[in-house]
Structures are given as structure tokens and as C-alpha cells.
Amino acid sequence: MSRVQALFSFVTENHPRSLKGLEESRAVAPELFDEVAEKFLGWAAKVHGETGYLPRCVDAFAIFSHDVLMSQARYEADGHYENDSFAKCEEAVYGRREVMDDYLWGVFLTNFMWAHHMDITRFYKDRFISKLPSAPKVVELAPGHGGWGVWMLSERPDATLHGYDVSPSSIVIASSVAEAAGVSGRVQYTRRNALDLESMPAGEADAVICSFLIEHLEEPWRLVAVISRLLKPGGRAFLTGALTAAQVDHIYEFRKESELVLLCEQHDLRVLETISVAPQRLLPKARFLPRSMGLLLQRRKSDMW
Amino acid sequence: MDTLAKLNEVFRDVFEDEDLTVGRETTAKTVAGWDSVMHITLMMSIERAFKLRFNSGEVANLKNVGALADLIDRKKA
Ligand SMILES: C[S@@+](CC[C@H](N)C(=O)[O-])C[C@H]1O[C@@H](n2cnc3c(N)ncnc32)[C@H](O)[C@@H]1O
Numbered sequence: 001m002s003r004v005q006a007l008f009s010f011v012t013e014n015h016p017r018s019l020k021g022l023e024e025s026r027a028v029a030p031e032l033f034d035e036v037a038e039k040f041l042g043w044a045a046k047v048h049g050e051t052g053y054l055p056r057c058v059d060a061f062a063i064f065s066h067d068v069l070m071s072q073a074r075y076e077a078d079g080h081y082e083n084d085s086f087a088k089c090e091e092a093v094y095g096r097r098e099v100m101d102d103y104l105w106g107v108f109l110t111n112f113m114w115a116h117h118m119d120i121t122r123f124y125k126d127r128f129i130s131k132l133p134s135a136p137k138v139v140e141l142a143p144g145h146g147g148w149g150v151w152m153l154s155e156r157p158d159a160t161l162h163g164y165d166v167s168p169s170s171i172v173i174a175s176s177v178a179e180a181a182g183v184s185g186r187v188q189y190t191r192r193n194a195l196d197l198e199s200m201p202a203g204e205a206d207a208v209i210c211s212f213l214i215e216h217l218e219e220p221w222r223l224v225a226v227i228s229r230l231l232k233p234g235g236r237a238f239l240t241g242a243l244t245a246a247q248v249d250h251i252y253e254f255r256k257e258s259e260l261v262l263l264c265e266q267h268d269l270r271v272l273e274t275i276s277v278a279p280q281r282l283l284p285k286a287r288f289l290p291r292s293m294g295l296l297l298q299r300r301k302s303d304m305w
Numbered sequence: 306m307d308t309l310a311k312l313n314e315v316f317r318d319v320f321e322d323e324d325l326t327v328g329r330e331t332t333a334k335t336v337a338g339w340d341s342v343m344h345i346t347l348m349m350s351i352e353r354a355f356k357l358r359f360n361s362g363e364v365a366n367l368k369n370v371g372a373l374a375d376l377i378d379r380k381k382a
Contacts, residue, residue: 015366016333020340059366062341066365069345248361281342
């Protein structure tokens with residue numbers, strides 16, 4: 001039985017409420033779904049063992065997805081996100097292994113188990129990975145589970161990666177995923193707040209990956225300044241963010257796609273391409289459309305370039 | 306009215322099906338339309354009907370209606 005088949009039977013048996021979403025997700029792009037799912041689940045199986053990886057990851061996914069939807073329902077009622085302080089999120093979520101390990105294994109699966117995120121996954125592969133220069137030096141901000149960067153490394157044997165995440169769980173989990181993928185010799189993970197990289201030497205990275213961090217910050221523009229600073233002129237970044245999509249640790253409420261575009265333009269980043277996606281099934285009478293946005297950026301060489 | 310009977314009313318209301326009857330063994334496999342999004346509507350309606358509030362994690366992996374009824378009874382006790 002393939003890992004995809006095993007996933008479908010596990011979900012059918014143990015998480016029937018998640019089956020519809022899984023079917024929607026595979027229908028977006030069956031070949032890509034199978035490719036990514038086999039890869040990601042294969043790494044998870046190496047980390048957790050063949051008998052344990054599905055319960056470990058899919059149970060975490062079900063809880064994570066449920067929490068996200070529940071946050072969205074409370075956001076619909078209250079009109080604002082539940083948290084507004086990074087320090088509180090670090091204390092309650094990022095810094096607590098018992099919370100964060102489940103959270104990260106749950107998020108790990110959203111890359112292909114949330115139908116709208118399949119579009120972001122395709123965008124990343126086709127528009128970012130495939131366009132990297134040779135022997136790229138890549139920085140990943142907030143790798144979390146590590147899946148995005150490790151996938152890039154597995155596709156590009158000439159690439160190296162340095163990842164920075166504020167969460168100790170991330171460093172452990174991303175390292176284990178890299179090890180499982182056989183790329184650990186080309187990656188280094190450091191526990192550090194991405195905003196502290198403001199003081200790093202400028203212009204050393206060929207590319208930056210920064211997925212679903214920006215909405216977790218009180219001052220998201222500081223992150224965009226960091227991305228811009230790290231990149232060489234002409235270097236590219238893959239940036240994603242959430243708009244009117246609540247989660248326990250989402251702080252900054254982006255409402256329109258143009259807000260992210262403008263932030264990038266204000267920090268010497270050309271916006272080459274964007275994609276904005278939303279789930280197919282929404283809460284009844286939803287006021288807010290919970291969106292995920294992906295941006296492909298390029299560091300300007302000058303004002304005119 | 307006992308918890309299960311009251312829950313049945315909430316289910317009928319949420320799934321807009323006057324003939325729906327749930328028992329302790331009922332799961333999402335046997336109720337058409339009970340997906341992850343509908344589950345949230347159901348939980349919010351239960352919160353209103355029973356005047357309680359679920360914590361994160363409590364209701365994400367409930368196996369069947371019996372487990373849900375037991376959780377409600379524990380929270381109301
Ligand atoms: C939703 S997860 C995203 C994980 C992964 N990049 C993805 O897209 O699936 C958010 C991650 O941001 C990390 N994080 C939050 N604030 C951070 C900060 N200021 N600097 C670095 N990492 C941060 C958290 O620890 C967590 O791993």
C-alpha cells in the first residue's frame with residue numbers, strides 16, 4: 001500500500017470529518033499531491049517509525065485544523081483576533097514543547113492536506129524552487145517543521161540552507177525532518193528570533209523562504225526589512241501570509257492582499273507574482289474570507305531596477 | 306431532558322434534518338455532511354444550547370456522540 005493510500009484509509013477510519021477536505025485537496029492536483037504526500041509522509045515515517053507516524057501526525061493535524069476553525073468562529077463573533085502580543089504567544093505556544101510539537105506536526109500536513117494550500121505548494125515548487133540560481137545559499141525564517149526548506153534541499157542537491165526559528169521544538173523537529181530526508185549535511189538550524197537578524201551582514205543570501213510567519217508578528221514590516229536586507233540584489237524570496245484567518249498565535253490582522261504587496265514594495269522588493277487562496281468550505285454566514293497569500297519577491301538592484 | 310435527547314435536538318437543528326436520530330455510537334461516518342467545518346457549527350450550537358464553553362483540544366478528536374455526551378455531562382457536573 002502506498003503512503004497516500006495508507007493516509008486515506010487512516011483518515012477514513014479515524015478522522016472521518018477530515019475526509020472531505022483530504023479528497024478536495026488531492027483533487028486540486030493529484031500528481032503533485034501524491035508526490036508531496038509521499039515525500040512528507042516518508043520523512044515522518046522515518047522520524048516516528050512505520051507504525052506510529054500516521055496516528056502521531058494525523059491526530060495532530062486534526063487537532064490543529066479544528067483549533068484553527070474554532071479560532072475563526074470566535075473571530076467571526078468578536079471581529080478581531082484573540083491575541084495581540086508576541087510575548088504571550090511565545091510563552092503559551094512556541095516555547096512549550098507539549099503544545100508546539102503537536103502544532104508543528106499538524107502544520108506539516110497542512111502543506112498538502114488543506115486544499116487551498118495545495119495551490120501555494122504548487123506555486124512554491126514551480127515558481128520558486130525551479131528558479132533558484134546554481135548552488136544557492138538560502139535562508140529560511142521560521143521553518144517550524146522544516147518541510148518547505150527540506151523539500152527545496154531534496155530537489156536541489158547544490159543548495160544549502162540556514163533556518164532560524166524562535167521555538168526550541170522547531171529546531172528539534174526540523175532537524176529530524178532534514179535527517180530523514182538525508183539533507184542534514186547541508187542545513188543548519190538556529191534558535192533565534194527572525195527580527196534579530198536585522199543586524200546580520202547584508203546581501204549574503206541568494207534566496208529567502210519565509211512561510212506563515214508575518215501574521216505572527218506585532219510589527220510585520222520589520223520582517224520585510226529583514227528579508228530585504230538578507231537578500232543579494234536580484235535574489236528572490238518566497239513569502240506567505242494569512243489574511244483575515246484566525247489562529248491562536250495570529251496577531252497582525254492583514255485584511256487586503258495589497259497590504260502585503262505594499263510592505264514589500266516599501267522595502268526594495270519587487271513583487272514578481274502573487275497568489276491568494278481560500279478554503280472551499282466556509283463557516284456558515286462568514287463575514288471574513290480566510291485567505292493564504294503567497295508572494296514571489298525579488299530584491300531590487302536600484303530604484304530603477 | 307437528558308443530554309442525549311437534547312443533543313439530538315441540536316443535531317436536527319444544525320443538520321436541518323427533522324428525522325435525524327443520533328445515539329451514543331453515532332459517528333461522522335454515518336451522518337451525511339458532518340465534516341470538519343460542520344463540526345465547528347455543531348460545537349458552537351452545543352455551547353449555546355448547554356451554556357458551556359469547550360476548551361481547545363477537548364472536542365477535536367471526539368470519537369462518537371457518546372463521548373460528546375459524556376464530555377458535556379462532565380463539564381456541567
Ligand atoms: C505557522 S508556523 C509556520 C511553519 C512553516 N514555516 C510553515 O509555513 O508551515 C509559525 C512558526 O513561526 C515561528 N515563529 C514565530 N515568531 C517567530 C519569530 N519572531 N522569529 C522566528 N520564528 C518565529 C514559530 O515558532 C513557528 O515555528
